[in-house]
Structures are given as C-alpha cells and as structure tokens.
Amino acid sequence: MLRRLHSLPALIAALVVSFMALTGAFLSLDPAIQHFAASGTQTAGVNAAELASSVAANFPGVERIVKLASGSVIAYYSDGAGQVAATIDPQTGNSLGAYAPSPVFGFMTELHRSLFLGEGGRAVAGIGAFALVILSISGGLLLVARLGGWAKVFSAARGTFTQRLHVDIGRIAIAALLLTATTGTYMSLVNFGFISDGSGALAAFPTNVDGGKPAAIADLAALRATPLGDLRELVFPFRGDPTDVFTLTTNAGQGFVDQATGTMLSFTANNFGQSVYEAFYTLHTGQGVWWLGLLLGAAALCVPVMAASGTVIWWLRRRNLPKLNRNVAARAADTVILVGSEGNSTWGYAAALHEALTQAGHRVHTSAMNGIARDYGRARQMFILTATYGDGGPPASANRFLARLAKLETPALSFAVLGFGDRSFAHYCQFAADVETALVARGWSPFQPVGTIDRQSSQTFAQWGAATAARIGTQLHLVHTPARPRTTDLTLLTRVDYGVEVQAPTTVLRFGVAESARGGLFGLLGGRRLLRFEAGDLVGILPPGSSIPRYYSLASSSRQGFLEICVRKLQGGACSEYLHALAPGSTIEAFVKPNPNFRPASGRTPVIMIGAGTGIAPLAGFIQGNTRHRPMHLYFGGRDPHSDFLYEDAMAAWLEDTRLTRLVTAFSRIVDGAYVQDRVREDAEQIRTLVARGAQIMVCGGIDMARGAREAIDEIISPLGENALTLKAKGRYLEDVY
Amino acid sequence: MKKLVAILMLATAIVAPETAFAKDLSITAQMGPYSGRPAYLAIYVTKPDGSYDSTLWIAGQKTRFYQDLRNWFRGIAASGETIDGITGASVGSGQTLSVNVTLADALIDAGYQLHVDSAVEDGGYYPNDVVLPLSTASSGKPVSGSGYVQSLTVTM
Numbered sequence: 001m002l003r004r005l006h007s008l009p010a011l012i013a014a015l016v017v018s019f020m021a022l023t024g025a026f027l028s029l030d031p032a033i034q035h036f037a038a039s040g041t042q043t044a045g046v047n048a049a050e051l052a053s054s055v056a057a058n059f060p061g062v063e064r065i066v067k068l069a070s071g072s073v074i075a076y077y078s079d080g081a082g083q084v085a086a087t088i089d090p091q092t093g094n095s096l097g098a099y100a101p102s103p104v105f106g107f108m109t110e111l112h113r114s115l116f117l118g119e120g121g122r123a124v125a126g127i128g129a130f131a132l133v134i135l136s137i138s139g140g141l142l143l144v145a146r147l148g149g150w151a152k153v154f155s156a157a158r159g160t161f162t163q164r165l166h167v168d169i170g171r172i173a174i175a176a177l178l179l180t181a182t183t184g185t186y187m188s189l190v191n192f193g194f195i196s197d198g199s200g201a202l203a204a205f206p207t208n209v210d211g212g213k214p215a216a217i218a219d220l221a222a223l224r225a226t227p228l229g230d231l232r233e234l235v236f237p238f239r240g241d242p243t244d245v246f247t248l249t250t251n252a253g254q255g256f257v258d259q260a261t262g263t264m265l266s267f268t269a270n271n272f273g274q275s276v277y278e279a280f281y282t283l284h285t286g287q288g289v290w291w292l293g294l295l296l297g298a299a300a301l302c303v304p305v306m307a308a309s310g311t312v313i314w315w316l317r318r319r320n321l322p323k324l325n326r327n328v329a330a331r332a333a334d335t336v337i338l339v340g341s342e343g344n345s346t347w348g349y350a351a352a353l354h355e356a357l358t359q360a361g362h363r364v365h366t367s368a369m370n371g372i373a374r375d376y377g378r379a380r381q382m383f384i385l386t387a388t389y390g391d392g393g394p395p396a397s398a399n400r401f402l403a404r405l406a407k408l409e410t411p412a413l414s415f416a417v418l419g420f421g422d423r424s425f426a427h428y429c430q431f432a433a434d435v436e437t438a439l440v441a442r443g444w445s446p447f448q449p450v451g452t453i454d455r456q457s458s459q460t461f462a463q464w465g466a467a468t469a470a471r472i473g474t475q476l477h478l479v480h481t482p483a484r485p486r487t488t489d490l491t492l493l494t495r496v497d498y499g500v501e502v503q504a505p506t507t508v509l510r511f512g513v514a515e516s517a518r519g520g521l522f523g524l525l526g527g528r529r530l531l532r533f534e535a536g537d538l539v540g541i542l543p544p545g546s547s548i549p550r551y552y553s554l555a556s557s558s559r560q561g562f563l564e565i566c567v568r569k570l571q572g573g574a575c576s577e578y579l580h581a582l583a584p585g586s587t588i589e590a591f592v593k594p595n596p597n598f599r600p601a602s603g604r605t606p607v608i609m610i611g612a613g614t615g616i617a618p619l620a621g622f623i624q625g626n627t628r629h630r631p632m633h634l635y636f637g638g639r640d641p642h643s644d645f646l647y648e649d650a651m652a653a654w655l656e657d658t659r660l661t662r663l664v665t666a667f668s669r670i671v672d673g674a675y676v677q678d679r680v681r682e683d684a685e686q687i688r689t690l691v692a693r694g695a696q697i698m699v700c701g702g703i704d705m706a707r708g709a710r711e712a713i714d715e716i717i718s719p720l721g722e723n724a725l726t727l728k729a730k731g732r733y734l735e736d737v738y
Numbered sequence: 739m740k741k742l743v744a745i746l747m748l749a750t751a752i753v754a755p756e757t758a759f760a761k762d763l764s765i766t767a768q769m770g771p772y773s774g775r776p777a778y779l780a781i782y783v784t785k786p787d788g789s790y791d792s793t794l795w796i797a798g799q800k801t802r803f804y805q806d807l808r809n810w811f812r813g814i815a816a817s818g819e820t821i822d823g824i825t826g827a828s829v830g831s832g833q834t835l836s837v838n839v840t841l842a843d844a845l846i847d848a849g850y851q852l853h854v855d856s857a858v859e860d861g862g863y864y865p866n867d868v869v870l871p872l873s874t875a876s877s878g879k880p881v882s883g884s885g886y887v888q889s890l891t892v893t894m
Contacts, residue, residue, distance in 0.1 A: 064863065076862060082884060083862045101860050103773035110775060118827070191800075199802035205815035235808065238865070244812070247805070254805075 535621020
C-alpha cells in the first residue's frame with residue numbers, strides 16, 4: 001500500500017516535479033548571486049531619514065527606495081524621460097550603477113510558477129508541489145521500513161545500484177525536499193485563496209495629514225527612528241502635494257509618515273498571516289538567506305535523479321512480475337496465492353495456478369508473501385508457492401512473511417504449500433516446510449502435504465496440480481514451461497585449471513562478450529545493459545539443450561571488461577562438465593542476475609572474508625575492486641597449496657599494493673592440514689577486535705564450510721554479546737552458500 | 739455586466755436618480771514590451787478638481803500588490819469603496835487588456851479624467867501611467883502611456 005502510494009503519484013508527477021525542481025534549482029542561484037552583489041553594501045549606522053535625504057539630494061526625481069532581501073538598496077526615480085532605477089551606496093546616497101532585475105531569473109520565476117500557462121499552469125505547479133510532499137513522506141516511511149526501523153535510518157542501503165542510488169540520494173535530500181514541497185504547496189494554496197496571506201482588503205490611507213510645509217527629510221522623526229536594517233521600502237510623496245505622505249514599510253509592518261511633522265500617522269503591524277507568509281516565502285525562495293537557497297537548490301537537483309532511478313526501479317519490478325489476469329482484491333477473493341521468490345521464476349508457476357483456478361471459477365488473489373494482507377475477508381483456501389534461499393532461509397519476496405504472519409487477523413484457512421528448489425542442495429525446500437510448520441502452529445490445517453518441485457520440473461507441477469484438483473474438487477490444468485531467460489553470447493577468453501591432483505578439478509574461466517552480441521544498435525542497448533555487473537553478482541549459464549540456468553558467483557565487475565567465474569567439476573553436474581570441456585574461443589549463453597545482498601557495505605570499516613574452494617570467486621572480485629584500500633582480511637581454504645591455490649599470484653600482488661590487508665590460508669590435504677574455520681579460530685583475538693570495531697564478515701563456499709565458519713564466529717564473538725545471527729540482522733554477516 | 743453597472747451606479751457619487759442616460763465605454767490598454775511579471779493596472783476616474791471619483795477596473799487580484807498602484811490606492815482608501823466584481827487578471831508584456839464599462843453621461847465632457855496606474859512586482863510603479871480626458875473628442879484616439887502601458891484607447 002505504502003509502495004503504491006509512493007510509486008503511483010511519482011510516475012504521474014515525475015515530469016512535472018522534475019521540471020519544477022530544475023527550474024527551482026536554477027532560481028536558487030539568485031539569492032546567492034544577489035548576496036555577493038550586495039556584499040559591499042554597508043548598512044550599519046544609517047537610518048531611513050539619512051538615506052532618503054542623501055538619495056533625494058542626488059536624485060531629485062526619486063519616487064521610492066527599496067532595500068532588497070540581499071541588502072542591496074535600490075532607488076527608483078524619474079529622470080525626465082521615464083522611470084529608471086539605480087543601486088545606491090547607503091552611506092553616501094550615490095549611485096553604484098543602473099539597476100535592472102535579471103530578465104533571466106524573471107523568466108525562470110514565471111516558468112517555475114506557472115509554466116507560462118496562466119492559472120492552469122499555477123495549478124499544475126501547485127499539484128506538483130503537493131505530489132512532492134506525498135512522495136517525500138511516503139518515501140521516508142518506505143525508507144524506514146526498508147532499512148528496518150527508525151534506529152537504522154542511516155545504516156547502509158542494500159540493493160542494486162539503482163536502488164542504492166535512490167535510497168542514498170533520498171535520505172540526503174528528503175528534509176530539504178519536504179521543506180521545499182510544503183512551502184511550495186502553501187504558496188500555491190495562498191495563490192488560489194485557500195489560505196490567507198494576511199494582507200487585508202485595502203489598508204487605510206491616513207486622513208489626518210498635516211498638509212503644512214514639508215520639513216527637511218533628514219529631520220523627519222519617524223524616519224530617523226527607522227534603522228536601515230529594518231527598512232524594506234520607502235515611497236516618497238508626490239512632489240508638490242503637501243497632503244501626500246511617505247509610505248514606510250519595515251520588517252515589522254507598514255505605516256505612513258507625515259512629510260511636515262515627521263510623525264507616524266498610522267502604523268499597521270504585520271499580522272500573524274503575513275508573518276507566516278513571509279517565513280514560508282523565505283524558506284521557499286531562500287531570498288535573503290542565500291545558503292539556504294543553495295541548499296534547497298542542491299536538493300532540488302536530486303529530484304530528477306530520484307525520478308529517473310525510481311522509474312527504473314518501478315519498471316524493473318513490474319517487468320519482472322508476470323501478468324496476472326483478473327487479480328481479485330484481497331478481501332473479495334475466495335482463494336489466495338502467496339509467492340515467495342528470489343529470482344522471480346516461482347512467479348511463473350503462481351501465474352499458471354492463478355489462471356487455472358480463475359478458469360475453474362474461483363476468485364483468486366495473488367501477491368508476494370511479504371504482501372500478506374491482515375484480513376482475507378472471504379477466503380476459504382490459501383496456496384503458498386515458495387522457493388528457499390541459501391541455507392534454508394526465505395527468498396527475497398518472503399523475508400518478512402513470518403513476522404507479518406503474526407499480525408494476520410483472518411481465521412484459520414485450509415492451505416497447501418508448494419516448495420521449489422534443487423534436490424542436489426542441502427535444505428531442499430526447507431523454507432516451504434518452515435512455512436507449513438508456522439501455519440500449523442497457528443492452528444491452520446493443510447489440505448495436502450507440502451509439495452516440492454525439483455529444478456523447475458513442469459511435469460511435477462502438472463502432477464501436483466492434478467492431486468490438488470482432486471482434493472479441492474475442481475478442474476486444474478497446470479501448464480507452465482519456464483520462460484527461457486534472455487541471454488547474451490559470451491566467448492571464453494582464457495581458462496586456468498587447478499586442483500586436478502587433489503580430485504577437485506576447478507577452472508577459472510574468463511569470458512568476453514562475443515562478437516555476435518556486440519554489433520548493431522541492439523547490441524549497444526540490450527547487450528551492454530545485460531552485461532553490467534559487480535563482483536558478487538551471479539551469472540546464469542544455460543548448458544545446451546537446457547532451459548534451466550545454473551548460477552555462478554562473479555569474480556569480476558564489468559568495469560574490468562571481462563566476466564570471470566570459478567567452476568568446480570561435479571560428478572554428473574551437466575553444467576560444470578559442459579563448462580570444464582570448453583576451449584578458449586567457444587561460446588556460451590549466459591545472463592547476469594544482480595545479487596545485491598552479498599556485497600561489502602559502503603564505508604571504511606574492515607571486512608573479514610572467509611572462503612573455500614570456488615567460494616573465493618566473489619571475494620577475489622571484492623579485493624580486486626578495493627582500490628580505496630579499506631582493510632580486508634581473507635581466510636582462504638583449499639586442499640593443497642601446490643594444486644588448488646586459486647588466485648595465488650593475484651593475491652600476492654594484492655597484498656603487495658595493500659588492496660588485501662592480510663591473507664590466511666588453510667589447506668586440508670597436506671601434513672598438519674587444517675580447514676579454513678580452524679584458522680579463523682586461531683585468530684579469535686584479532687577477529688573479535690575487528691568485529692568490535694564494526695567489521696563486516698562475508699562467507700562464501702559450500703554448506704559445510706559455511707556452517708563451520710558460523711560456529712567458529714559464534715564462539716569468537718560471544719564475549720561481545722553477539723553471534724552470527726545478530727550480526728546477520730545488522731547486515732554485517734553475509735553468506736553466499738551453495 | 740449588469741452587476742458591474744449596478745456597482746458603478748452605486749460607486750459613482752455624481753450619478754443621481756434622474757440620470758436616465760448612460761454610455762458604454764470600451765477601454766483597450768496595449769502593454770509595451772518589458773521584462774518582468776504581468777503588470778497590475780488600476781483604471782479609475784478623477785473629478786474636475788483632480789480628486790478621486792470612482793474605479794472602473796483593476797487588473798490583478800492579489801490585494802497585497804494594490805498599494806503599489808499608488809494614486810488609485812490613495813483615492814479608493816479615502817472613498818471607502820469596494821472593488822468586488824471589477825477585477826480581472828494582470829496583464830503581461832505585449833498583451834492587450836480590453837474592458838467594457840458603463841458610465842453616467844454626466845461624467846462625459848464635464849472635466850472628468852480617466853487614469854491608469856501600473857505596477858509590476860519587483861519592478862517599477864507608475865502612478866498616472868496614462869491620463870486622458872473623458873471627452874467625446876478623445877474617443878477612439880490612442881494616448882501614449884509613460885510606464886508599462888504603451889497606449890490606451892477609449893471608445894464611446
């Protein structure tokens with residue numbers, strides 16, 4: 001709901017708000033320019049009478065004197081041919097040169113206010129300002145929710161580059177944008193008369209004018225009592241009309257001064273509405289507060305970036321979701337489908353189930369597991385389709401599901417869970433089983449046991465559909481063939497083989513974009529975009545004749561100009577055998593999948609990396625990219641330093657140029673062999689110190705190694721009152737486990 | 739328009755019940771080229787002795803700028819008149835303002851004068867930008883302004 005409140009007005013208002021922001025940012029330069037133009041003006045020690053007197057002596061045709069918010073003093077006078085204006089040195093009353101308001105800023109102001117479209121344009125501008133209020137507030141709340149509470153608002157953002165850009169810029173600019181937007185909305189409401197700016201209908205002109213011979217201006221008491229600092233405007237009486245008066249506007253209000261007696265005939269102090277209007281006007285324009293103006297202008301420049309990155313995020317999210325026909329509202333549905341997906345492949349199955357149930361006459365509501373509603377008014381049954389992430393954990397679209405389940409108000413429903421996974425991994429469909437346990441603990445009853453789909457098998461899915469149909473007494477024809485991902489051709493550039501002698505054949509493969517994928521406009525647009533990646537992202541590779549990708553962690557970023565992975569040959573592993581058989585020059589089909597949850601946090605805090613075997617790949621990529629030389633400590637485990645010491649030469653070079661602070665190795669198949677977690681334990685003291693200083697721990701490798709490392713870390717940091725789980729919750733313990 | 743006539747009848751001190759005849763005036767103000775925001779204009783009538791008589795039209799609707807139309811503002815403040823129903827949009831550089839008003843016959847060829855004050859936010863103020871006699875002789879003849887108004891034509 002909050003996300004929709006954020007993205008819907010954003011998409012509609014993106015152009016208008018960006019336009020307003022850019023013109024506003026330009027206008028924000030005006031107060032600063034005026035400030036520096038006025039910087040030589042000395043206003044101290046001069047009062048309005050002295051100024052008016054010296055100006056009147058120099059400019060006999062003076063009509064009024066204005067002190068701008070920047071402090072510059074301007075005299076308007078008629079020189080016989082017409083009205084002209086000059087900037088005045090208040091100490092002498094002499095001209096500092098002709099004055100004309102900048103036509104460029106005048107043009108931009110009108111563009112900003114009304115787009116030169118009159119009242120309609122002003123309405124658009126006002127709606128734009130209000131949209132920015134909504135966006136700032138909803139965006140701020142989303143930010144808090146995303147980072148996990150108010151206390152963590154300044155913690156490191158996670159996600160793809162675009163998402164981090166959106167979050168990071170957003171939290172810098174949000175306060176200034178909220179201020180700009182609120183004051184802009186207020187000014188629009190004033191313009192349309194919904195709020196009073198405090199100016200009365202028509203202020204009274206004094207009737208008790210003396211009418212006698214005008215006194216010398218320098219002697220007028222009321223003007224003498226007005227320091228130049230308080231003056232805003234002084235309008236001179238018409239020449240030769242003794243019944244006319246001086247009109248004096250100060251910071252406090254407006255009054256009329258008798259030109260014969262020098263007394264203040266009447267003075268109207270600014271009322272509350274006027275004070276509010278002036279405050280909002282200053283806060284919106286920065287007039288007279290040049291640094292605020294520049295600050296607001298800089299924040300405004302963030303708006304187009306936010307609009308563009310926000311649109312990209314929205315579009316990618318939308319593109320990645322399958323189209324659901326007739327997705328009924330949560331409260332109106334009789335059947336609910338919840339989806340837990342990491343890479344969106346489970347959504348395809350959910351869409352097929354949605355379609356089949358709808359065909360069978362059900363009213364179906366499908367959403368992500370994180371989007372679980374509080375109340376499913378009329379629902380009778382629920383399907384949960386979920387993948388499992390990493391070591392039995394929830395996938396991205398379900399990571400808050402168990403917490404939200406506690407707030408559910410719907411009475412017990414009949415339900416079925418279907419898990420998706422790969423049987424060759426440990427904890428196969430573990431999260432699906434956990435979800436069922438959690439629902440049963442709430443008193444819900446499954447109408448059939450947890451089903452599992454191994455490696456996206458369409459056949460098993462159809463069989464599960466038939467079994468489900470029999471249980472719930474409807475016809476269900478579940479047909480879903482996973483869509484083949486859009487791939488790019490990659491050519492193998494080089495390969496370096498390791499580990500054959502220790503029965504762990506491992507190869508480091510370096511790919512470049514194939515010639516065939518480079519040429520033409522399509523290659524420039526599609527090809528290049530597909531191949532933008534960071535170390536730690538995943539590359540999905542489709543072995544010939546298969547539509548199910550296998551994923552490998554990337555050891556390089558696209559800035560290096562190649563794509564590098566480490567592949568261990570597994571017995572019967574179709575993809576690893578295929579890759580191990582590749583010779584340089586051969587071509588593979590692959591695509592990149594961002595893995596934003598496995599990256600070093602930004603900043604200078606130390607990083608402790610623990611990896612074994614091919615788990616070194618992303619860690620090597622992070623070290624390679626550590627050009628800012630933050631402290632990085634690597635614990636690497638292999639079998640034999642003479643056979644499978646991956647990246648041996650590179651690590652020596654990284655130690656040399658301090659991209660890598662310290663390297664600790666463990667080899668298991670040598671005399672006095674040890675595992676990497678043993679080395680971690682030996683360094684307990686140092687690791688504890690690093691963690692106490694805020695270090696982040698990153699673990700990559702097989703499940704057994706990861707478990708060993710976790711136990712070792714738990715022991716080491718328990719004196720700090722922490723463990724791997726508590727660090728994980730803070731984003732300081734990251735695992736990429738296979 | 740009926741409402742406007744009614745207000746003018748009320749507002750114009752000289753209009754007596756026996757004034758059976760009224761004249762339709764078409765006023766056209768051509769704005770000169772200038773840089774800045776749309777101008778505020780006050781179109782009003784003064785008596786033969788030069789004192790304020792009545793307001794015909796105000797271009798611009800934010801009351802906080804009205805005092806910048808100096809001569810008119812002084813006059814209307816003393817008269818206690820209101821300007822309900824005789825205001826419209828401000829007029830930008832190069833634009834033309836056309837207003838039709840109805841005036842009592844007694845004001846024509848009787849020494850009354852029509853004035854225009856003009857003012858622009860953050861710009862100049864021109865009290866008596868244009869002054870011309872309310873006479874049948876001047877009907878249809880453009881009169882130059884000294885400020886933002888390039889020329890003013892009153893047709894009876």
